[in-house]
Amino acid sequence: MEKKKNTKNNIIRSFEEDPINWYTDIIFKAELMLYGPTKGTMYLRPYTISIWNLIIKWLTKEFSKNGVEEVKFPLIFPKSLLDKEKKHIEGFAPEILLITHIGNKKLTDFNVIRPTSEMLFSDYFKKTIKTYNQLPVKLNQWVNIMRWENNTRPFLRNSEFYWQEGHTVHNTEEEAKKFSILIHEIYKNFLNKILLLPIISGEKSTNERFAGAINTYTQETILKDGQALQVATSHYLGNEFAKSVNFKIQNKENKYFYPFQSSWGTSTRLIGGIIMTHSDNKGLVLPSKISPFQIVIIPIKNKNNDFNFDNFLNTIYSKINRNFRIKIDNSDNSFGYLIKNWEIKGVPIIIEIGAKEFSNSNLILKIRSESKKRIIDLKDLNAKMISNFLKEHDKKIKEIALNNFLNKKIWISSLEDLKKNIIIGNVVYCYWIEDSKLEDKIKKETGATIRLLYNEKKSAKSVNKEDITTQVAIFARSY
């Protein structure tokens, strides 16, 4: 009964016909999450946590190389602390979860669940940093945060999500800014080379910038549907934050000054980005470096088959040196179900061993991003071969994602073309001189925003003013 039901469950609606249900079908059938009892919360299932832990491991290693240390700061804090940062808080006010009671007892000072932890880092820095020779201080935490959302979508927009927030303090403007750009580059490299996402990167316009930041550097990925998804940002904060909370320290001459800060973050949104970029109509497709299993081996069982697979599997293991994350699926389900299940879960390589393969000492190997099956002689199998197959898989899915982006990418040179192309779902590039009012107008009319600004080597006439500029804006709709 179970098997029948599962097989039926393996149908995924097509992206082309029903993109919304395609997305949720993948999420449920790849067993990534279930909805929690409270709207916008999720039960993150083992497969998701395996992916997330691999992401944490990669990024933490990079942060650590650059002197960043890990902390965990409080989940809740008094609302009064939040109210102090008026400027910063405006964006959050309606989304904040308020704790008013402990048991039946009303609190005199209400508490909030952190929507972000700027205020806590400020408080901590003030308490622990007194002089210039303690700097730089570079801290990061991997934690959950909450911001109430009315329109939720798994991984893309949740009331509770997991993220990493880094906060640093430096003696000079230059050092702080340099560090925020260094982190921006770490994100870019990770998104490009590990997650294999088609990334656009640059700086936010004044309208879209993080409140209180001097520069907001952003990494965004272009999803299968042409929408942009902001996946990682790094802010250079100057000493505006320090001034607003009166965080002063002593320099060499024992005089007080406001130190310079950066902050930066990425979140479980990344998982939404991976799904929406790489998946196909058979299910999830995972980049090999963050796939919980890189190879799944399925020994095909049937009534006439009581081979001792152990030797066969041991031979495979010894040949590929256990260098990879390998799963042997010995479960009771039918062969057809197992193949479909691991396809839906996006495993880069599936190896099948049936009666025929067993007798002939070979195996059937299928790369998730290819349609063909390969027959591999067991004696030819080695770690290098597997490594090459994983590279092929990664190259292929990166190409597909990039091509999809390039199909949506268009350069335009008139405002009329700008709107026309946004409306049909393109990612629009144009020379642009900052103009908040026009930007607002376009947003109202089309729903699209400037995702980021960057500079081309060559200048050209801007689409919105008479001037020449090297600055390019990328307009797109976004999640």
Add this chain to the structure above:
Amino acid sequence: MEKKKNTKNNIIRSFEEDPINWYTDIIFKAELMLYGPTKGTMYLRPYTISIWNLIIKWLTKEFSKNGVEEVKFPLIFPKSLLDKEKKHIEGFAPEILLITHIGNKKLTDFNVIRPTSEMLFSDYFKKTIKTYNQLPVKLNQWVNIMRWENNTRPFLRNSEFYWQEGHTVHNTEEEAKKFSILIHEIYKNFLNKILLLPIISGEKSTNERFAGAINTYTQETILKDGQALQVATSHYLGNEFAKSVNFKIQNKENKYFYPFQSSWGTSTRLIGGIIMTHSDNKGLVLPSKISPFQIVIIPIKNKNNDFNFDNFLNTIYSKINRNFRIKIDNSDNSFGYLIKNWEIKGVPIIIEIGAKEFSNSNLILKIRSESKKRIIDLKDLNAKMISNFLKEHDKKIKEIALNNFLNKKIWISSLEDLKKNIIIGNVVYCYWIEDSKLEDKIKKETGATIRLLYNEKKSAKSVNKEDITTQVAIFARSY
């Protein structure tokens, strides 16, 4: 100025004269935490998180070997869900943090911050497990939870703390019980061999058992002050939980039955236990396996010394193969300050290199748990030597902790002696037959509880009844 202040800061009040301030001095001066803005919350500083991450790594590896998968479940859930589990909730009701508003909008269904996640695991299991052939399911999460505390003490009793909660579902009573005991043994091994704590382990009495559990297995450590600290528990739940939430699944014959469960957890209390067991009047003392740095190298700088330490340090590195967690402290502080600082932080091995050592190609090596300094010829240094020193350190601190426990441990054979010994702070062993009323009475009179029960091979007359028994109770005061 800073240096002077820091040096002064390095004074730790003695355990013998002022145990309460000794504990907090160590916590602050080893830079483990700061108090958060809300009572009972903590800023967990990098040194603590490094220790905690090493703990997570060790335990997760053991859990994973036994088929446990990692998840993350929601931080908040509707209060109504909690109210369903009346039996379970009685103990928590006054401690629960209640979310009543989002921004200015009042919620119709109030939410709570998880004080534990039993209800969520029940909900999840009901939604995902339908038949026997999906079992066993073994899940664990490392998360923060909140229970309001009026009397807080860093790491020992906090309103917010980090823990791990494991929840499993099995087809049979036997399998579930066996698994809860397996985890109990994993904890024991970890506490004994990695954290080097003097552990007592056994089963809780009916009075002290987790509400809803059939058996509660506990691991407790005896602290420097003779008090017990419950650090890890594993519960065999039978199918009582399944019955109370009507969680039924199908067996081979398609008939419904209530499956059997276990749950188990340990928390950042462990860190309190480590501090309160191993520290001395010079500060924290860390077991080598969970010390963020196993070796700190301090090159002594002075005005006449501008040696190129790089070669010297590279030689050290190459000789000990970078197999250890090593920190080179090149910071600007005075030599005296640096030595004190790393002593306070409990690093197992400190290596000093001064002008004289530099010239003679040797180094001064000090093991935290010894008072003597060793002079090591650079050419004799190797990984095996370091490894042996770490083993010596570990052996020594384990011995000290064990001796402390043995000094407090006493066997008694009368109720009069029981009370007398509890009052002077001993850990009291006696043959005991379960008697809830007398247990309550002793608790009221002395503040001590039965920490656990276990069976001796030989039987003897119980202290509380006329009967002979093999069952022993350990009475102690506890945090």
